Amino acid sequence: MSVISKKICMVGDFGVGKTSLVRRFLDRQFSDHYLSTIGVKISRKLIPVPTDQDLQLIIWDIEGKTQFQSITPHYLEGAMGAVIVADLNRPETIEHIQSHIQLLTSVNSSTIPCLVALNKVDTITKSGQERSVIAELEVHPQVVTVCQTSAKTGQCVDQMFESLAQRLLEHHHARTSERS
Amino acid sequence: MLSPENPLKNQAAPIGAADQDIDQSLKSLVDILLDIDADQTAKSSATARKVSPESWPPELMVLPPPPQPSVFSAKPLTLEPPQVHIKPPGQPPSSSTAKPPQQSEFLRQAQNDIRFVLGRLDEKVTRLERKIDQPTELINPLLPLITELLTLKHTESNHSLLQALVPLIDQVIQLRAQQDQAKMGAAIGDILPAAIAHQIQHSPAAIAKAIAPEIALSIQEQAQLDPEAIAQSLGPQMGEAIKNQILVEREAMVDALYPVIGNTISKYMVEVVKSINDKVEASLSPEGILRKVRARIRGVSEAELILQESVGFKVQAILLIHKASGLVMRDLQPASSFQIEADMLAGMLTAIRSFVSECMTQPDTDSELHQIEYNASKIVLEVAGYCYLAVIIKGEPSPAFIEKIRTTLGQIVLKSGKAIAYYDGDPGNIPASVDLCLDRLLAAEPKPAPAAKFPVGIAVLLGLILIPLGFFSYRSYVAHKVELKTADALDGVPELSVYRIVPKVEGSKLTLTGRLPNDALRQQAAVVAAQVAPNWPVANQILTVDVPADPTRIAGEVERVAWIFNQKPGVAIAAQHQFNSNSVDVTGIVADFQDSQQLTQALKKIPGLAKVTSTVQIRPVLESQIYFDLNSAQVEASNLARLRSIRQFLDQNPSVALKIIGHSDPTGEQSRNQQLSRERARNVQQVLITEGISPTRLQVQVSDQLPPSITPQQPLRLSRSVRFEVFIPVQKRE
Numbered sequence: 054m055s056v057i058s059k060k061i062c063m064v065g066d067f068g069v070g071k072t073s074l075v076r077r078f079l080d081r082q083f084s085d086h087y088l089s090t091i092g093v094k095i096s097r098k099l100i101p102v103p104t105d106q107d108l109q110l111i112i113w114d115i116e117g118k119t120q121f122q123s124i125t126p127h128y129l130e131g132a133m134g135a136v137i138v139a140d141l142n143r144p145e146t147i148e149h150i151q152s153h154i155q156l157l158t159s160v161n162s163s164t165i166p167c168l169v170a171l172n173k174v175d176t177i178t179k180s181g182q183e184r185s186v187i188a189e190l191e192v193h194p195q196v197v198t199v200c201q202t203s204a205k206t207g208q209c210v211d212q213m214f215e216s217l218a219q220r221l222l223e224h225h226h227a228r229t230s231e232r233s
Numbered sequence: 234m235l236s237p238e239n240p241l242k243n244q245a246a247p248i249g250a251a252d253q254d255i256d257q258s259l260k261s262l263v264d265i266l267l268d269i270d271a272d273q274t275a276k277s278s279a280t281a282r283k284v285s286p287e288s289w290p291p292e293l294m295v296l297p298p299p300p301q302p303s304v305f306s307a308k309p310l311t312l313e314p315p316q317v318h319i320k321p322p323g324q325p326p327s328s329s330t331a332k333p334p335q336q337s338e339f340l341r342q343a344q345n346d347i348r349f350v351l352g353r354l355d356e357k358v359t360r361l362e363r364k365i366d367q368p369t370e371l372i373n374p375l376l377p378l379i380t381e382l383l384t385l386k387h388t389e390s391n392h393s394l395l396q397a398l399v400p401l402i403d404q405v406i407q408l409r410a411q412q413d414q415a416k417m418g419a420a421i422g423d424i425l426p427a428a429i430a431h432q433i434q435h436s437p438a439a440i441a442k443a444i445a446p447e448i449a450l451s452i453q454e455q456a457q458l459d460p461e462a463i464a465q466s467l468g469p470q471m472g473e474a475i476k477n478q479i480l481v482e483r484e485a486m487v488d489a490l491y492p493v494i495g496n497t498i499s500k501y502m503v504e505v506v507k508s509i510n511d512k513v514e515a516s517l518s519p520e521g522i523l524r525k526v527r528a529r530i531r532g533v534s535e536a537e538l539i540l541q542e543s544v545g546f547k548v549q550a551i552l553l554i555h556k557a558s559g560l561v562m563r564d565l566q567p568a569s570s571f572q573i574e575a576d577m578l579a580g581m582l583t584a585i586r587s588f589v590s591e592c593m594t595q596p597d598t599d600s601e602l603h604q605i606e607y608n609a610s611k612i613v614l615e616v617a618g619y620c621y622l623a624v625i626i627k628g629e630p631s632p633a634f635i636e637k638i639r640t641t642l643g644q645i646v647l648k649s650g651k652a653i654a655y656y657d658g659d660p661g662n663i664p665a666s667v668d669l670c671l672d673r674l675l676a677a678e679p680k681p682a683p684a685a686k687f688p689v690g691i692a693v694l695l696g697l698i699l700i701p702l703g704f705f706s707y708r709s710y711v712a713h714k715v716e717l718k719t720a721d722a723l724d725g726v727p728e729l730s731v732y733r734i735v736p737k738v739e740g741s742k743l744t745l746t747g748r749l750p751n752d753a754l755r756q757q758a759a760v761v762a763a764q765v766a767p768n769w770p771v772a773n774q775i776l777t778v779d780v781p782a783d784p785t786r787i788a789g790e791v792e793r794v795a796w797i798f799n800q801k802p803g804v805a806i807a808a809q810h811q812f813n814s815n816s817v818d819v820t821g822i823v824a825d826f827q828d829s830q831q832l833t834q835a836l837k838k839i840p841g842l843a844k845v846t847s848t849v850q851i852r853p854v855l856e857s858q859i860y861f862d863l864n865s866a867q868v869e870a871s872n873l874a875r876l877r878s879i880r881q882f883l884d885q886n887p888s889v890a891l892k893i894i895g896h897s898d899p900t901g902e903q904s905r906n907q908q909l910s911r912e913r914a915r916n917v918q919q920v921l922i923t924e925g926i927s928p929t930r931l932q933v934q935v936s937d938q939l940p941p942s943i944t945p946q947q948p949l950r951l952s953r954s955v956r957f958e959v960f961i962p963v964q965k966r967e
């Protein structure tokens with residue numbers, strides 16, 4: 054029995070924690086050391102599906118957008134889902150979420166499911182001011198959910214990837230049954 | 234009045250007797266027009282032709298000035314009645330004195346004639362108008378006339394007629410084609426190319442836009458029927474259209490053109506190579522010979538070619554990759570070679586390709602990555618449409634094999650382009666014909682060619698010089714061959730493939746260098762080398778180095794060995810490295826006793842590892858099947874013992890999961906069978922769950938095939954069953 058593979062992309066500004074989130078999800082590890090990603094790092098994760106074909110996530114961790122360099126649209130091609138990451142401590146990274154989604158939908162099908170990860174929640178002392186942002190993002194048609202994550206503590210990381218996997222499977226089966 | 238939308242209507246044709254009449258009128262009209270045209274051409278200089286219509290006297294505007302295509306073609310032969318009415322026949326032109334002197338008497342005469350004709354025409358039209366209420370009836374009689382005009386006049390003044398008629402052709406063709414295709418075809422066939430040429434010259438962009446979307450499709454169709462013909466008939470005019478289409482939908486275009494272009498290019502290359510060969514042949518002057526000798530001494534060119542052909546190469550993997558996403562659609566790796574992580578490699582290759590085409594491209598050109606080389610291997614990339622092939626080759630592939638890669642991809646794209654374009658991550662959706670093509674490519678592997686051929690002439694000429702040189706070069710490629718074969722064989726042994734051992738022919742010996750952690754491995758390497766190259770004495774210069782037990786390294790090697798074994802059919806094991814005790818626990822199943830032995834051996838050879846504990850089971854335990862009654866999904870009590878032993882097995886192997894696959898006999902309704910198969914598998918799963926196995930380790934599957942090893946000739950009850958497959962739910966494999 055074969056495995057279904059889906060490409061997903063980690064998208065966001067530099068240093069928001071894309072690589073750290075992937076590392077937490079795959080290796081259950083975290084490091085304070087910042088090593089900026091250059092180009093793309095690809096990893097994979099098998100999600101066993103007890104009742105059906107297993108799902109394999111091919112995760113493209115893409116270098117972050119900086120002031121001088123935008124995201125290479127080619128890297129986003131063929132993605133079936135995406136995690137848009139922002140840093141709760143850097144408001145501008147949250148503002149950029151919309152444009153990342155826009156880039157994704159322009160390169161791929163406009164129905165691509167996106168997950169928003171507002172990361173580094175462990176560093177926030179008082180909470181609440183991000184609520185309006187979350188509310189706004191949650192009504193976006195492409196956004197599946199908005200999670201407040203921490204690659205450091207692992208908060209919400211697994212749930213986030215799993216809900217994206219869930220959505221990918223639903224998408225897949227909807228499309229397959231359409232075709233047959 | 235007459236409707237202005239339809240120019241044909243304005244030239245209303247008489248019915249019956251009036252037909253001839255109007256025919257005559259139109260003919261003389263055209264004659265006059267042509268005369269004016271000829272007259273004008275003769276008299277005016279090139280600059281005079283540029284005079285704008287505004288500078289013509291107003292009454293002349295009644296006649297569209299022939300040398301002005303823009304005006305003429307905008308209102309061709311429409312002879313709008315209102316203009317005629319403004320100047321009724323007989324009334325002299327009021328401003329005739331203002332005419333420029335070069336307007337001849339003839340012109341004036343012609344003008345009057347035309348007015349006269351037009352006036353009559355108009356009269357008739359208005360008369361006719363009352364009789365006619367069916368517009369098609371009106372047009373139909375006119376068609377033979379136009380057809381005739383076309384055949385009559387085009388030879389005389391192709392240009393002006395063309396300008397006049399281009400906009401009309403459309404409507405005429407449409408109508409006439411419905412009535413008499415053959416005649417119409419014959420009539421306009423002659424001038425159509427000219428008309429199209431005209432239009433292309435006039436507004437290439439518009440033509441390109443108009444026909445571009447159809448091109449890709451029709452080419453694809455035609456390419457399937459006759460690739461040769463289409464390559465020839467793709468005229469230069471298509472350039473613009475193709476460019477446009479490439480902008481609009483690039484992939485589809487590539488899909489369509491690939492089979493054609495591939496052929497064309499390779500044909501071209503054959504010619505180029507031939508011409509080079511001819512030149513080389515012809516340059517057998519003294520200098521030429523010297524150059525040849527020098528080339529041979531340095532071991533380039535010819536020698537290199539000979540080497541390429543004789544050394545041979547080995548395909549290590551063929552990956553069919555979805556271009557946009559980098560997902561692997563097919564992954565072929567010969568069982569003997571080291572297994573490559575296809576998914577990761579494909580992703581990385583795709584990223585690199587994107588990088589190259591994004592960052593290395595000059596405007597308006599395309600950069601494409603064709604090869605990546607590393608050590609003695611290379612990855613050959615061949616792209617078409619929505620996919621590309623990555624072929625990982627050890628050694629130097631022959632040009633014939635590269636060509637084979639190309640044609641294979643051409644076939645795949647042609648046959649399965651659509652499924653590939655819409656690939657959704659499930660390899661099952663790629664048609665099986667793709668496997669056939671790829672298998673053939675894998676099978677097309679290299680037989681090392683016999684010793685290279687030398688042209689007799691050169692051999693005679695250079696005989697004396699070349700004998701020692703030839704011997705030298707022969708030895709060098711034989712040596713190279715031996716080195717490659719040995720390296721391959723060493724790679725094929727799992728416990729050795731982890732290390733880098735370099736076989737090298739030195740003098741008459743085969744020397745092995747490298748580092749290995751213990752003497753057992755060192756001996757094994759020498760044995761392997763001796764088997765591969767029995768005629769070469771082996772000088773074993775491998776160093777055994779005492780590697781301090783580094784737990785991460787050991788864990789890594791344990792994982793690698795486990796991974797290698799898991800690639801074998803029938804093997805599903807997990808090797809757990811215990812950091813504290815520095816030992817390994819192996820669980821899972823293997824196909825036979827030999828596997829189990831080999832596995833333990835391979836693990837024991839990992840230096841620094843203290844202990845290997847294996848509770849690996851040999852497969853037959855799970856060959857047991859659960860059988861069901863006809864039309865029943867109930868698990869009979871007689872099966873419980875069998876299920877308990879399966880539970881025991883799962884208890885002993887906590888890292889192993891089970892696929893429970895339901896089958897039904899092939900009789901009866903399919904949907905019912907499917908349901909039965911599912912219920913059977915579910916019920917077995919339920920029993921195991923009640924026995925205490927976690928549901929996450931039990932995957933239910935339904936198959937609409939007969940169970941493997943059951944043939945249709947065997948009793949039906951054997952296919953009413955549930956069988957088991959064991960697998961390791963892989964968490965991570967970095």
Ligand SMILES: Nc1nc2c(ncn2[C@@H]2O[C@H](COP(=O)(O)OP(=O)(O)OP(=O)(O)O)[C@@H](O)[C@H]2O)c(=O)[nH]1
Pocket residue numbers: 065066067068069070071072073074084085086087088089090091115116117118172173174175176202203204205206
């Ligand atoms: N406290 C805290 N720090 C984090 C968290 N996630 C990431 N970091 C830190 O933020 C820095 C950047 O993390 P990366 O994961 O490398 O960021 P990135 O988005 O991959 O960056 P680029 O690859 O440059 O685009 C690192 O120093 C991480 O340790 C988090 O959840 N909490």
Ligand SMILES: [Mg+2]
Pocket residue numbers: 071072073088089090114115116117
């Ligand atoms: Mg990163």
